[in-house]
Amino acid sequence: MPSFTLAVSRFCERWRIWVVLLELHGLPRSCSDVTRMGEPVSPSAHFDRLSVVWPRENFLKTKSESGGVMRQLTFIEPGKLEWWDVPAPKIVAGTDAIVRPLAVARCDLDYSTIIGSGLQGGPFAFGHETAGEVVEVGDQVTSVKVGDKVIVPFQISCGTCDNCRQGWTNACKSVTRGAVYGMKPICGEEFGGALSEFMHVPFADHMLVPLPDDIRPEVLAGGSDNIADAWRTVAPHMDKYEAPSVLVIGSGRGIGLYALQIALARGAKRVVYAEIGKGGEAMRMAKEIGAEVQQVPSAS
Ligand SMILES: [Zn+2]
Ligand SMILES: [Zn+2]
Known part of the structure; x- marks a missing residue:
């Protein structure tokens, strides 16, 4: 891992x-x-x-x-x-x-x-x-x-x-x-x-x-493709809860960032983007998009 x-x-x-x-x-x-x-x-x-x-x-x-x-x-x-x-x-x-x-x-x-x-x-x-x-x-x-x-x-x-x-x-x-x-x-x-x-x-x-x-x-x-994929990772699940919080564990790639935006657009109470490792451009973008960001140190 x-x-x-x-x-x-x-x-x-x-x-x-x-x-x-x-x-x-x-x-x-x-x-x-x-x-x-x-x-x-x-x-x-x-x-x-x-x-x-x-x-x-x-x-x-x-x-x-x-x-x-x-x-x-x-x-x-x-x-x-x-x-x-x-x-x-x-x-x-x-x-x-x-x-x-x-x-x-x-x-x-x-x-x-x-x-x-x-x-x-x-x-x-x-x-x-x-x-x-x-x-x-x-x-x-x-x-x-x-x-x-x-x-x-x-x-x-x-x-x-x-x-x-x-x-x-x-x-x-x-x-x-x-x-x-x-x-x-x-x-x-x-x-x-x-x-x-x-x-x-x-x-x-x-x-x-x-x-x-x-x-x-x-x-x-x-x-x-990727926007539709991102939508299905969050949207149908959010519909089951009132004002849900959403955590996206990111690889920093397209689908994760799209998912953040969809969660925010659909009124999530909290949207958190967590990334393992030193973080990079995607973390900065996630923050700019409006998500909370959390950097998780890698094991090595
Ligand atoms: Zn594709
Ligand atoms: Zn057919």
Whole structure:
């Protein structure tokens, strides 16, 4: 346990992995927009500290610009990612949409994968938490139109099979079991990634979640996965108690910080963030978010 917690603790100071990634690949620091350190603090404002703004200036905005080819950030092996030119996705079925990612959040698993303790088996398209803009729809899509801003769930599902109708969209029977974006080793099939110029989204009416007009894409990019995960760690449990207190034992990674914000937004009486080890950026952020913070010395 001590070695595990120490290892996890090290993640705390490395949460800006996308910033590092984009620098490594020589791209402009438009992602510095993300931190917005000087802005007034509100619970939701902190979501975007875990996201990165897509460097739009250098990337394609319309599919017609692409000539059928787009750039895709591709995981090769731990510590090695490359921008590859790959075929741009196309509308295949009338229920499909094509989405241009505008902001991509760094999932906890992405970082583990990059340092070699997560997914294995590159090459595969990387990134799976995104909010973007619809750039093309099939002729049967009715709930979204070109230009709409949407969140793209990281798991692909149809919304109509037995499992989907019961809410088990992670086990949709209409697609390859475990079908996900940006994590081919999970399902064995490449569905593309969010750190690409375009994404193919089947079952668009079911899949795409409209982004409210007054919320920037970088704030809710993590809604694809980590924000939803954080919600389920606290929200349903808080509903069982009146003015509950919430303790988050943090690894300093995305889900823990999101959970703090959700607990505060839902009116928790006390929200405490405890971290084992020397603490780091996440502890500072937790305090800024409004949580009490407690540092627990590690055993070593
Ligand atoms: Zn994720
Ligand atoms: Zn389904």
